Amino acid sequence: MSKIIELKNVNKWFDKFQVLKDIDLDVAPQEKIVICGPSGSGKSTLIRCINRLEEHQEGNIIVDGTELSESTKNIEKIRAEVGMVFQQFNLFPHLSILDNCSLAPIWVKKLPKKQAEEIAMNNLKRVQIDDQALKFPGQLSGGQQQRAAIARALCMEPKIMLFDEPTSALDPEMIKEVLDVMVDLAKGGMTMIVVTHEMGFAKEVADYMIFMDEGKIVERAKTKEFFENPKSERTKLFLSQIL
Amino acid sequence: MMNLIAKPSKANIKTYVPIGLFFVSLSFLDVFVNAFFNLNLMGFLPSKLNYFLPLILGFIGFYLIRIEFSGVRFLDVLNKNINSNNLNAILTLFTIFIIIKSIPPMLDWFILEANFAGNSKDDCTGDGACWVFIKVWFNRFMYGLYPDAEQWRINTAFLILFAIVGISFFVSEKLKKYFILFLVFVFPFLGIKLISGGSFGLEYVESAAWGGLSLTFIISAFAILFCFPIGVILALGRRSSLPAIKYISIGFIELWRGVPLITVLFMSAVMFPMFLPDGTFIDKLIRVLIAITLFEAAYMAEVVRGGLQALPKGQYEAAKSLGMGYWRMNALIILPQALKLVIPGIANTLLALVKDTPLIFVVGLMELAGMIGLAKTNPKWLGMAMEGYVFAGLVFWVICYAMSRYSQNLEKKLSTER
Ligand SMILES: Nc1ncnc2c1ncn2[C@@H]1O[C@H](COP(=O)(O)OP(=O)(O)OP(=O)(O)O)[C@@H](O)[C@H]1O
Numbered sequence A: 001m002s003k004i005i006e007l008k009n010v011n012k013w014f015d016k017f018q019v020l021k022d023i024d025l026d027v028a029p030q031e032k033i034v035i036c037g038p039s040g041s042g043k044s045t046l047i048r049c050i051n052r053l054e055e056h057q058e059g060n061i062i063v064d065g066t067e068l069s070e071s072t073k074n075i076e077k078i079r080a081e082v083g084m085v086f087q088q089f090n091l092f093p094h095l096s097i098l099d100n101c102s103l104a105p106i107w108v109k110k111l112p113k114k115q116a117e118e119i120a121m122n123n124l125k126r127v128q129i130d131d132q133a134l135k136f137p138g139q140l141s142g143g144q145q146q147r148a149a150i151a152r153a154l155c156m157e158p159k160i161m162l163f164d165e166p167t168s169a170l171d172p173e174m175i176k177e178v179l180d181v182m183v184d185l186a187k188g189g190m191t192m193i194v195v196t197h198e199m200g201f202a203k204e205v206a207d208y209m210i211f212m213d214e215g216k217i218v219e220r221a222k223t224k225e226f227f228e229n230p231k232s233e234r235t236k237l238f239l240s241q242i243l
Numbered sequence B: 001m002m003n004l005i006a007k008p009s010k011a012n013i014k015t016y017v018p019i020g021l022f023f024v025s026l027s028f029l030d031v032f033v034n035a036f037f038n039l040n041l042m043g044f045l046p047s048k049l050n051y052f053l054p055l056i057l058g059f060i061g062f063y064l065i066r067i068e069f070s071g072v073r074f075l076d077v078l079n080k081n082i083n084s085n086n087l088n089a090i091l092t093l094f095t096i097f098i099i100i101k102s103i104p105p106m107l108d109w110f111i112l113e114a115n116f117a118g119n120s121k122d123d124c125t126g127d128g129a130c131w132v133f134i135k136v137w138f139n140r141f142m143y144g145l146y147p148d149a150e151q152w153r154i155n156t157a158f159l160i161l162f163a164i165v166g167i168s169f170f171v172s173e174k175l176k177k178y179f180i181l182f183l184v185f186v187f188p189f190l191g192i193k194l195i196s197g198g199s200f201g202l203e204y205v206e207s208a209a210w211g212g213l214s215l216t217f218i219i220s221a222f223a224i225l226f227c228f229p230i231g232v233i234l235a236l237g238r239r240s241s242l243p244a245i246k247y248i249s250i251g252f253i254e255l256w257r258g259v260p261l262i263t264v265l266f267m268s269a270v271m272f273p274m275f276l277p278d279g280t281f282i283d284k285l286i287r288v289l290i291a292i293t294l295f296e297a298a299y300m301a302e303v304v305r306g307g308l309q310a311l312p313k314g315q316y317e318a319a320k321s322l323g324m325g326y327w328r329m330n331a332l333i334i335l336p337q338a339l340k341l342v343i344p345g346i347a348n349t350l351l352a353l354v355k356d357t358p359l360i361f362v363v364g365l366m367e368l369a370g371m372i373g374l375a376k377t378n379p380k381w382l383g384m385a386m387e388g389y390v391f392a393g394l395v396f397w398v399i400c401y402a403m404s405r406y407s408q409n410l411e412k413k414l415s416t417e418r
């Protein structure tokens, strides 16, 4: 089966501190991967390497057939295909929700404004905040903001979506509305890599689970197996703490 | 006996407030009639008491009306802002007394005893200001030594400018864009051509003859127009990840920030031509303009950098993750937010720029303040420095205040944290 993301032997350092150690990871189209692990284990760094918000020093990262390296001229083209949702939403506060969503399609994909806004409205409808389109991010609740951020990423019609703890900055009552949107997205066939500690969500949508610790992938297993029969002691310990 | 001076409170508000207000009014009235009519109402009292009476009366009055949470809105606002404690009350009284006391002499000098009629210094017989000076020299103060017969060209240029700006407020957003493009890229050069002449059958007027308030405007406008984009580029350059660009930007900024403007101007006029190849000549005004522009651009760069640094890293990452490159990210996401954050700082720099223009006198160019400096040394008009500089001060104040208000409005308009 062809792979849409391939990481081979990836190593990364922040100065002398090694954050990623010999990471190997394959993702097939439409696969959903959930990454978990203790704080500081390198989960964010790993998925940020996939759209090159962080640079790796050793190994290969191949996204949709293009290898990411120093000399990758069209990194912007790859980023346009890889949507990212952040823990802190990172909406553009000076633009309305509609403009947040239509800006990149207009300026990066060069779509006509009208078409871009149509796409934006469709995606806002999909995450059920089309009634907030003309408001500014500061006027929305956390859950609404995160859904807007998901819609913004979807407007680029990405092949892959990366989520870095999308619900951990949210109040408990808003987590569900965001997870619902993500489940819906998963059912639609999107390729997703999600860093999260929402194990209910993981059990529902993930094909594979990845457990990371100290920069290494400690365990990678089918979801059912991962929860019912984890192999490594480290994973067992972690699961016992979190479940 | 103790009950007689009970603490002012809601219980005795009905008696204390009228009495208090009466005392305060009495104290203001005393100062007022003293200042305006030279009357001493309380002259019958011993001189020391008489002198301090307004203060004592006002103090007691303010004490009596200082009722917390009185429920009367006017009283609450007053107490909170100018009467929150005894010291505050005294400071308030002093401030008000000084204002009342200073009005009559100011009024006298500016208007009542001032001279408006006539056309020479000898017509100024009153004790107040000799506004005749301003009247006679007004044309020079506005146009410098620009020939009278050609001044319509300056007027036309500014009329066109105001007309375009005026109309642009009423046209649609789409048209407005073209208006702004025209104002920034076409009009400045059109206007300068109109004023300098030399073609289209217009007589050439050399820049040495330009002057007065119109020159203040021309220099300010051009310097603002150019220093802003250069400053933004320098600010971005200073944060660039390319070492060459970064260190060139830092070097440029620190060089220009470290030298006084007056030195820069002097060098632009005297030293710069020495480095030019023989036979080339750059107009003095242009050299000065370049000097002021680069000087202010260095300050602008630091102001803008402050805004860039205030933005969270997540904004850059979000823009990048949507596939935006360096220029799109900066133009669409980073600069709009950063510039909005530093509007007060930008306004500050631009106000300073306008107020720095008089320094061009060191190279022999005379804008408004320079022309006044020239006029006051005219043998027929000696002793008019006060009138001249008060006039210049007022004009600069009006310009700068207008700019300041505009920047505040802009800030309000662009605010999205409603
Ligand atoms: N820019 C950086 N410079 C230096 N060290 C960094 C940087 N970013 C992250 N680190 C370090 O790298 C390690 C991994 O960080 P990372 O953010 O990937 O962890 P994480 O698994 O996402 O943790 P969390 O669950 O807390 O988000 C941490 O020890 C962190 O301190």
Ligand SMILES: [Mg+2]
Pocket: A043, A044, A045, A164, A165
């Ligand atoms: Mg993280």
